[in-house]
Amino acid sequence: MKNIKGILIAIKAPMSNHIANGGDKLLGNASSIKRRPDGRVYVSGQMQRHVLFSAIERINYEDAKRGETFVSNGDGVTNMIEKDLRADLGGFLHTSKGDYSGRRTAPLTATPAVAVEPSKVGRDLLVRFRMNKTSEREQALATKEFSQDDIMLMNFFLDITTLSISKRFTYENEMHIKTDYIKHVTEEERKRRAKLFIDASRFMLDYANQARNAVSGEPEEVLIVFDNKLSRKAARYFEVDENEQNNIIEELNGRDAKIFLGNDKIGNGKTVYLAYKEALGLLTQENTTLFDLSINKEPIPFAKAFDE
Numbered sequence: 001m002k003n004i005k006g007i008l009i010a011i012k013a014p015m016s017n018h019i020a021n022g023g024d025k026l027l028g029n030a031s032s033i034k035r036r037p038d039g040r041v042y043v044s045g046q047m048q049r050h051v052l053f054s055a056i057e058r059i060n061y062e063d064a065k066r067g068e069t070f071v072s073n074g075d076g077v078t079n080m081i082e083k084d085l086r087a088d089l090g091g092f093l094h095t096s097k098g099d100y101s102g103r104r105t106a107p108l109t110a111t112p113a114v115a116v117e118p119s120k121v122g123r124d125l126l127v128r129f130r131m132n133k134t135s136e137r138e139q140a141l142a143t144k145e146f147s148q149d150d151i152m153l154m155n156f157f158l159d160i161t162t163l164s165i166s167k168r169f170t171y172e173n174e175m176h177i178k179t180d181y182i183k184h185v186t187e188e189e190r191k192r193r194a195k196l197f198i199d200a201s202r203f204m205l206d207y208a209n210q211a212r213n214a215v216s217g218e219p220e221e222v223l224i225v226f227d228n229k230l231s232r233k234a235a236r237y238f239e240v241d242e243n244e245q246n247n248i249i250e251e252l253n254g255r256d257a258k259i260f261l262g263n264d265k266i267g268n269g270k271t272v273y274l275a276y277k278e279a280l281g282l283l284t285q286e287n288t289t290l291f292d293l294s295i296n297k298e299p300i301p302f303a304k305a306f307d308e
Contacts, residue, residue, distance in 0.1 A: 001226055001256075001258055001282060001288050001289075002228075002288075002289050003228055003290070003291045004160050004194075004226050004227070004228065004283075004288070004289070004290050004291060005160050005161055005227060005228055005229060005230050005291045006157060006158065006159060006160055006161075006225075006227045006229070006230050006232075007157070007158045007160065007194060007197065007198065007225070007226055007227070008155065008156070008157050008158075008223075008224070008225040008231075008234050008235060009155065009157075009198065009222065009223070009224050009225075010153070010154075010155045010234060010235055010237050010238055011152075011154045011155070011156075011201065011217070011219040011221070012116070012152070012153055012219060012220055012221040012238050013113070013151070013152050013154065013216070013217045013219050014149070014150070014152075014220055015147070015149075015150050015152055015207075015215055016148070016149050016150075017146055017149075018033075018146060018147055018215040019033050019144065019145065019146045020033075020043050020047070020113075020207040020215050020217075021033075021034055021042070021044050021047045033119075033121060033145045033146060033147055035119060035121065035147075036114070038118060039118035039119060040116075040118055040119055040150075041114075041119040041121070041147045041150060042112045042115070043114075043152065043154075043207070044112050045109075045110045045111055047207075048110040048111070048112065048113055048154060048156075049090065050074065050206065051205070051207060051217060052108075052110065052156065052200050052201065052204060053071055053085075053086055053090065053200075054205075054206040055199075055200035055203045055204055055205065055206070056071055056085060056089070056196050057070075057085075058203070059196055059199050059200055060085060063196075065192060067189075068083050069083050069084075069085055069189075070083060070084060071084070071086050072084045074086070077090065077092040078092070079092055079094065079102070079302050079303070080301070080302060080303070081164060081184045081185075081302045082164075082185055082301050082302060085193065088107070088163070088164055088184075088185075089107055089108040089158070089197065090106045091104040091105050091106030091107075092104050107158055107159040107160075107161075107162045108156070108157070108158050108197065109156070109157050109159075110154070110155070110156050110157075111156075111235065112154075113154035114152065114153050115147070115150040115151065115153075116150070116151040116152075116153060116238075117150075117151070119147045119148070119150055120147065120148040120149070121145050121146070121147050121148070122145070122148060123143045123144065123145050123146070124143060124144045124145075124146060151220075153238050153239060154217065155232070156197070156201055157232050157235070158194060158197050159230065160190075160194065160290050160291050161230065161293065163194065163290065164184050164185045164189065164190045165181050165182065165183050165184070165292070165293070165294055166181070166182050166302060166305060166306075167180070167182075168181075168182050181293040181294045182294060182296060182300055183292065183294035183296055183299055184299050184302055184305070186299055187289075187290065187292070190290055190292075191283060191284065191288075191290065194283060195280060198224065198280060199276075199280070201219075202218060202276055204217035204218060205218075219264075220263070220264045220265060220272065221262065221263045221264070221265070221272070222260075222261070222263075222275050222276070223237050223238070223260070223261055224259070224260040224261075224262075224275060224276070224279045225252060225257055225258070225259055225260075226257060226279070226282065227252070227255075227257045228255060228256065228257060228291075233251070234248055234252060236248065258279075260275040260276075260278050260279040261275060262274060262276065
């Protein structure tokens with residue numbers, strides 16, 4: 001496939017007895033799980049990105065081709081797009097810069113994960129035992145909400161047009177007259193980062209830090225789209241009826257996008273594993289290319305491109 005502009009991944013993942021992305025004492029002494037007015041629990045987009053970057057960090061660490069790349073902490077993102085994967089995929093805002101070189105819009109975006117059906121929310125009683133029997137303090141009691149069983153819908157999108165690429169603006173008399181696109185890594189590395197993004201979406205585990213149990217966001221159904229247009233319409237796929245699903249697929253096929261569907265619940269169908277395997281296989285082919293507007297053949301570090 002030539003000139004991939006966007007990669008969209010839509011996922012259905014089961015979660016049981018979870019408090020992934022719970023709130024903080026919204027009901028008196030009860031820690032509340034976040035849910036919409038229609039009763040469906042959700043996991044915020046911020047939490048989704050946190051879990052995805054945690055998976056990217058693990059996979060990158062195991063990759064023999066990672067070089068000097070790393071994933072910075074969320075509270076200390078650098079502007080070294082050539083090395084810092086969070087700076088590249090997740091963007092940054094350095095307010096002290098006072099100009100465009102201190103800001104980067106994230107190529108990677110995520111929707112909140114939302115339950116398919118209204119959730120059944122229960123409440124646990126938490127007790128802190130009072131060891132000092134002579135104390136006059138009352139016994140500490142609290143409750144914490146949890147959701148029984150949910151199928152969570154989640155979507156991720158990678159804008160390939162800005163993956164490892166920055167915009168550089170030229171002004172005359174305070175008027176914007178020109179935009180250049182500067183690439184900070186090789187095409188091989190851009191492909192590797194796109195692969196990290198895809199791979200990480202099937203190994204999302206770090207809800208456990210929030211939920212205190214082994215909650216997993218690993219998909220039981222997945223749709224992966226390699227698109228030659230910047231479009232997120234396919235993110236609706238698992239939310240609509242079969243007729244609209246067919247129309248979405250028809251539109252994607254009409255512009256020669258590549259579609260990979262996987263479902264672990266169907267005995268004779270294509271599994272999630274095979275969908276990911278085929279998608280990664282196509283991405284790594286030599287004749288598969290990523291859209292590239294950059295003006296430089298050799299990578300230029302971010303700081304050098306903006307004369308910092």
